[in-house]
Amino acid sequence: MLPIALFAIVTISVLIFAGVRLKRSREKRELERYFIEPDDLHRMLSLNQDVLVLDVRQPLDLLAYSEMIPGAKRLPPKDVIANPSLIPKDVETVIYCTCNSESTSRDILQRALALNFSKVRLLRGGLAAWKEKGYSVVPYEEAFHLDTAG
Secondary structure (H helix, E strand, O other), X not given: OHHHHHHHHHHHHHHHHHHHHHXXXXXXXXXXXXXXXXXXXXXXXXXXXXXXXXXXXXXXXXXXXXXXXXXXXXXXXXXXXXXXXXXOOOOEEXXXXXXXXXXXXXXXXXXXXXXXXOOEEEEOOHHHHHHHOOOOOEEOOOOOOOXXXX
């Protein structure tokens, strides 16, 4: 009886694990269509297209890399997640952070998509990819608080 119960537990565990991986994979593919490459953003900015660039890096990331994409507007990520209306619905918006997984940007994107925002994109690779392409950055000089709660 024990081997059958053990087999059932292992089988159920494998099925749950496979289901979770499948769901994550599907979500990742869905989010892929919202990415924009650094070259494409640079082209849009060079052509003076109507695009809002939002820097949503965590405060400690901003302290470590106190530079930003020219023309970008700084918004604390916790503020945007709490109040997505800080992102205009009628303007093409590109958000970026510095984390390798772009998790902060993804959180904001998912929140915006849940509220039917359609013009929000993520900068693939964030600030690091932008700089890697040799595109200019400007110093971030505004005061900010290192509120790491939330």
